[in-house]
Amino acid sequence: MKHRTPEPNLLEEYLLERRRGIRRDFLSFLRDAGYSKVQSMRILVEELGVDLRQAKELVHKSLAWNDVSHRDEKFHETLIKVICLDK
Numbered sequence: 001m002k003h004r005t006p007e008p009n010l011l012e013e014y015l016l017e018r019r020r021g022i023r024r025d026f027l028s029f030l031r032d033a034g035y036s037k038v039q040s041m042r043i044l045v046e047e048l049g050v051d052l053r054q055a056k057e058l059v060h061k062s063l064a065w066n067d068v069s070h071r072d073e074k075f076h077e078t079l080i081k082v083i084c085l086d087k
Helices: 010-019 026-032 037-048 052-060 063-085
Strands: none
Touching (some): 026 063, 037 052, 037 063, 052 063
16 A cells, blocks of 8 residues: 555545535545555644544544454564563
């Protein structure tokens, strides 16, 4: 999947889509547009003022990213174990 850099009128593009009757949540909109999980979190924080911790939780637990959340959680657990073994 290619990763995009945020566009200045991203929210306007989403709202226009909603006015046209396309119903999907904002995170699904971002993923479908090619934004990664990290880019989605960044947009929530920088463009919408969401706290970073909350942005991480919103993205990780969202329906848009549900198909990879288990994989990412396992990766995180493994990473923590490896870091702890190195100490």
